Amino acid sequence: MAIRVSLYHRTTYAYDREVTLGPQVVRLRPAPHARTPILSYALKVDPTEHFRNWQQDPFGNFNARLVFPKPTRRFQVEVDLIADMTVINPFDFFVEPDAESFPFAYDAERKKELAPYLEQSSADDVGELFSAFVDRLPRSMDRSVDFLVEVNGRVNEAVEYLIRMEPGVQTPEQTLRLAKGSCRDSAWLLTHLLRRRGVAARFVSGYLIQLKPDVKALDGPVGTDVDFTDLHAWCEAFIPGAGWIGLDPTSGLLTGEGHIPLAATPAPASAAPITGAVDKAEVEFEFDMKVRRIHEDPRVTKPYTDDQWRAIDALARHV
Numbered sequence: 001m002a003i004r005v006s007l008y009h010r011t012t013y014a015y016d017r018e019v020t021l022g023p024q025v026v027r028l029r030p031a032p033h034a035r036t037p038i039l040s041y042a043l044k045v046d047p048t049e050h051f052r053n054w055q056q057d058p059f060g061n062f063n064a065r066l067v068f069p070k071p072t073r074r075f076q077v078e079v080d081l082i083a084d085m086t087v088i089n090p091f092d093f094f095v096e097p098d099a100e101s102f103p104f105a106y107d108a109e110r111k112k113e114l115a116p117y118l119e120q121s122s123a124d125d126v127g128e129l130f131s132a133f134v135d136r137l138p139r140s141m142d143r144s145v146d147f148l149v150e151v152n153g154r155v156n157e158a159v160e161y162l163i164r165m166e167p168g169v170q171t172p173e174q175t176l177r178l179a180k181g182s183c184r185d186s187a188w189l190l191t192h193l194l195r196r197r198g199v200a201a202r203f204v205s206g207y208l209i210q211l212k213p214d215v216k217a218l219d220g221p222v223g224t225d226v227d228f229t230d231l232h233a234w235c236e237a238f239i240p241g242a243g244w245i246g247l248d249p250t251s252g253l254l255t256g257e258g259h260i261p262l263a264a265t266p267a268p269a270s271a272a273p274i275t276g277a278v279d280k281a282e283v284e285f286e287f288d289m290k291v292r293r294i295h296e297d298p299r300v301t302k303p304y305t306d307d308q309w310r311a312i313d314a315l316a317r318h319v
Contacts, residue, residue: 002086004039004295007207007229009079011274012286018071022277027205027263028079029054029062033244034206036257037084046076057270059202061263066276077274082294083260085211090254095144096241102140102147103198106240114238116266117200121172121192129176133158134196148199148237148247149254155190156252169268184233186249188268191235200238204246205271206261208232209291229291231273236264 009028026045030038043064045052051067068075098104106114121130137154141147159175164182172189175181181189187203194201208231210224234255236244244264246255263271298308 002084002295002297003211003293004082004084005209005211005227006292006294007079007081007083007209008288008290008292009207009229009231010286010288011077013075013278014284014286015073015075015278016282018073019279019281020071021066021068021075021279024066024068024075024274024276026064026066026077026274027061027271028077028273029064029262030081031061031206031261031264033060033264034261035088036260037086038260039082039084040080041082042080044078044080046074047072057263057265059263059265059270061265061271075278083209085209085257088257090246090256091145093239093242093245095239099144099240101142102138102144104144104240105198106200110240114200117202117238118195118198119266120195125171125173126192127173130172130192133176134193137193137197144239145242145245147197148194148239148245151193151197152190152235152247152249152254153252155186155193155249159186159189159249161186161250182233183250184268187233187235190247190249194235194237202236202238202244202264202266203233203268203271204236204261204264205231205233205268205273206259206263209258209260211258211291211293227291227293229289231289232259233268233271234259236261 026043028043029041045066047068047070049070053065055063055065057063111118137151138147141150158179160180162180162182164185169188170178170181170185172192175185175189191201191203207229210228212224212227234246234248234250236246238244246259248255248259262273265271
């Protein structure tokens with residue numbers, strides 16, 4: 001069974017005067033480790049007169065570095081991609097025997113490689129609430145994967161999701177004190193919790209695609225009523241043998257085919273979708289995202305329609 005969707009994403013900055021744009025870095029191309037097959041991708045930029053260089057940052061993510069030779073009153077970035085939404089089993093991995101139970105230890109070489117993802121929080125970012133939360137986490141479990149699921153679920157229960165338009169990311173202590181936060185706030189909190197317990201973790205920004213299910217679930221999460229897409233943030237933890245495992249504290253679930261990573265980094269600042277300098281000016285910001293199904297194979301939960309059967313029957317009679 002295959003469902004292919006097209007995703008459209010537009011970001012527009014309209015200025016009240018001509019401004020000079022410094023080099024802009026766009027992180028809106030699916031990362032190399034994305035498991036969802038990306039069948040096509042296009043990035044359109046306005047002003048069209050610009051220099052574009054595709055690069056990979058120190059963490060392997062794709063960055064488009066844009067240089068604009070002339071002043072402009074508008075800066076716009078559009079993404080068009082087609083994704084194959086074939087279901088992915090998030091537990092389809094093996095774990096090295098030495099890491100099957102928690103706690104586990106990375107070998108010396110691997111620990112050196114993972115150093116940026118093991119870096120502890122500064123004293124300004126964590127406090128009594130964070131320390132108390134860490135103390136309540138299990139200190140040992142038979143399966144390390146169960147530990148990840150447990151911590152992910154606890155963050156989901158502790159933090160009420162809200163849409164927060166203010167820039168930046170809350171500190172872990174702020175998120176726990178407010179008991180509310182955006183997806184990026186919950187992801188950053190989870191990242192710090194895992195690091196405090198010795199698990200390498202990184203912050204991920206990406207696209208989230210949620211499709212309306214063919215049949216309503218009898219139990220568990222109901223899911224969306226309409227096909228939906230948005231920018232999202234989650235966390236990934238590194239387990240020897242399994243590699244990076246995606247954890248979405250907003251839902252409390254592991255990541256699946258609907259999570260398309262764009263940038264995975266040690267800290268949120270280097271995963272922002274667009275960064276760069278600009279002259280001081282008033283600006284109007286516009287944002288638009290759409291997802292549309294462009295192909296669906298018939299399946300048990302959504303078989304051929306009567307019209308499709310009639311067309312198949314007519315073709316068979318013609319043959």
